[in-house]
Amino acid sequence: xxxxxxxxxxxxxxxxxxxxxxxxxxxxxxxxxxxxxxxxxxxxxxxxxxxxxxxxxxxxxxxxxxxxxxxxxxxxxxxxxxxxxxxxxxxxxxxxxxxxxxxxxxxxxxxxxxxxxxxxxxxxxxxxxxxxxxxxxxxxxxxxxxxxxxxxxxxxxxxxxxxxxxxxxxxxxxxxxxxxxxxxxxxxxxxxxxxxxxxxxxxxxxxxxxxxxxxxxxxxxxxxxxxxxxxxxxxxxxxxxxxxxxxxxxxxxxxxxxxxxxxxxxxxxxxxxxxxxxxxxxxxxxxxxxxxxxxxxxxxxxxxxxxxxxxxxxxxxxxxxxxxxxxxxxxxxxxxxxxxxxxxxxxxxxxxxxxxxxxxxxxxxxxxxxxxxxxxxxxxxxxxxxxxxxxxxxxxxx
Numbered sequence: 001x002x003x004x005x006x007x008x009x010x011x012x013x014x015x016x017x018x019x020x021x022x023x024x025x026x027x028x029x030x031x032x033x034x035x036x037x038x039x040x041x042x043x044x045x046x047x048x049x050x051x052x053x054x055x056x057x058x059x060x061x062x063x064x065x066x067x068x069x070x071x072x073x074x075x076x077x078x079x080x081x082x083x084x085x086x087x088x089x090x091x092x093x094x095x096x097x098x099x100x101x102x103x104x105x106x107x108x109x110x111x112x113x114x115x116x117x118x119x120x121x122x123x124x125x126x127x128x129x130x131x132x133x134x135x136x137x138x139x140x141x142x143x144x145x146x147x148x149x150x151x152x153x154x155x156x157x158x159x160x161x162x163x164x165x166x167x168x169x170x171x172x173x174x175x176x177x178x179x180x181x182x183x184x185x186x187x188x189x190x191x192x193x194x195x196x197x198x199x200x201x202x203x204x205x206x207x208x209x210x211x212x213x214x215x216x217x218x219x220x221x222x223x224x225x226x227x228x229x230x231x232x233x234x235x236x237x238x239x240x241x242x243x244x245x246x247x248x249x250x251x252x253x254x255x256x257x258x259x260x261x262x263x264x265x266x267x268x269x270x271x272x273x274x275x276x277x278x279x280x281x282x283x284x285x286x287x288x289x290x291x292x293x294x295x296x297x298x299x300x301x302x303x304x305x306x307x308x309x310x311x312x313x314x315x316x317x318x319x320x321x322x323x324x325x326x327x328x329x330x331x332x333x334x335x336x337x338x339x340x341x342x343x344x345x346x347x348x349x350x351x352x353x354x355x356x357x358x359x360x361x362x363x364x365x366x367x368x369x370x371x372x373x374x375x376x377x378x379x380x381x382x383x384x385x386x387x388x389x390x391x392x393x394x395x396x397x398x
Contacts, residue, residue, distance in 0.1 A: 008154040009161045011062040015070045021052065021059050022073040028054050030084040031077075032167030033105060035093045036147040036160060043234045043241070045092075047100045048147035050074070053164040060160055064148065068101055078105040086171030087191075088112055088126045088163075094193040110191035111167070114174040117187050119330025130166055133173050138162045181330060186365050190335075202228040213251050221293030223254035225285040233278070244274060257286050310346045318342045321377055321384065324391050325370045336366050337374075349378035 012018065025031055036049035050061040052074070063071065077083060078097065087093050090110040097103050115124045120132070130136045142159055152160075178184040196204075206227040210220060227250060234241045245253075249269040258264045264279050265272070275282075319333075319342060326333045337345070341361050348355070353371040356362045362371060373393075376382040382395050 009058060009060050009157050011060050011152070011157070013062045013065050015066070018061065018066070018071060018074055021061070022077055024054070024057070025052065025074075025077045025083070026080075028083060030055075030086060030168055030171060032086045032164040032171070033078070033093065034087065034160075034163045034167070035096045036145070037092070037096050038146070038148055039240075041240070043238050044099045045096045046148060047096045049152075049160055051160055051164040053168060055168045058161050058165055060157060062150075063100070064150070071101065075101050075103050079103055081106055084109055084171070086111060086167045088129070088167065090191065091193065091197070095198045098193075098195060098198050104193050104195065106192060107188055108191045108193070109171050109175065109187065111170055111174055113190045114178055114187045116332035117183050117190065117335060118174065118177045118181060119327070119332070120177075122332040122334065126163070130170060134166060134169055136166050138166070183331075202231050205231070209247055209251060210254070213254075215251075215254060217296055217298060218257070218290055218293040219254040221291075221296055222257055222286050222289030223250060225289035225292060226250050226253060226282070229281060229285040233281075244278070245270070253282070253286065254289070257290065258283065259286075310343045314346055315339055315342050317384075318346065318377070320391070321374075321393075322370075324384075324393070325373060329369055331369070336370055337362070345374065345378060 032053040039045040
């Protein structure tokens with residue numbers, strides 16, 4: 001139905017309305033879910049709209065006028081493991097639910113994940129998925145919408161409805177595809193979020209930031225303290241991390257380790273106002289990091305120091321082969337191997353597939369799918385050739 005002739009959906013703003021929705025949702029085995037939120041100026045996302053749908057009905061819920069307690073029946077639906085929730089690109093929606101209501105929807109069918117694991121495409125937008133899978137055309141999504149402004153225009157309400165209107169039908173279609181490829185459980189596993197994805201520890205954040213920064217032990221200790229300080233300040237003030245200090249500045253501070261206010265004031269990349277507000281705290285964090293480094297375990301020598309680097313053209317060759325395997329097995333490349341994982345394999349060509357899995361280079365599922373083919377290539381048991389413009393593989397004679 002054209003947007004101009006479709007009835008405008010109404011916002012649900014009462015506890016009675018929520019209870020009525022939940023009475024209907026409890027009898028469903030599959031529902032659709034989406035959220036609209038704003039977070040440009042805050043650490044925590046501000047949830048502005050919750051869209052829920054079955055195959056026949058859609059509801060738009062206004063969380064800005066409802067307390068967490070008012071939404072408790074709906075939150076229980078989101079957590080009900082007997083009801084499958086279909087969400088497109090679910091990460092941001094799950095993050096909203098986690099910070100706003102302390103819950104994660106489960107189980108989830110992420111249609112973006114399903115598309116990637118079924119060979120439809122990686123990072124496919126909802127509009128394209130609906131067009132290709134269901135022959136349904138919907139308008140492009142709106143960016144830069146002030147979803148917290150009230151009242152919302154009729155046009156925005158209809159656009160919000162479109163985001164979930166066909167999601168259940170899409171989920172049903174993708175589920176059939178997944179099951180035909182024996183990947184349904186895999187899709188469910190990859191679709192599910194965990195609180196660790198959103199409430200990342202300072203230790204994990206510092207480890208990731210410093211991975212290729214060539215920090216010594218003292219630098220690692222300082223980075224950890226600075227990350228903890230920034231995280232606490234961002235959460236307490238509810239402002240984006242980058243408004244305080246961006247990652248590059250944190251890494252630079254961890255290497256330089258300023259000792260006094262003058263050195264801090266002349267440090268490039270630091271906002272003078274932030275130095276005025278937090279200079280003393282930053283210096284204290286640096287000192288705590290220097291002390292903390294004494295108790296940190298020494299970082300082991302990286303394996304790449306012991307083994308010669310892998311030539312780029314070899315990585316590119318294996319990447320081409322992985323892309324070929326991905327196409328043949330109808331799956332996105334990233335669910336098989338990344339460039340860093342390929343480099344690791346090229347350094348361990350004579351190890352077993354079981355060893356690769358044990359080291360976390362291949363998942364058990366990707367190993368079962370392409371492990372033998374990768375092993376044959378790395379051990380020189382097969383070759384690649386171009387035939388009539390297509391890449392083909394062939395066994396080499398022993």
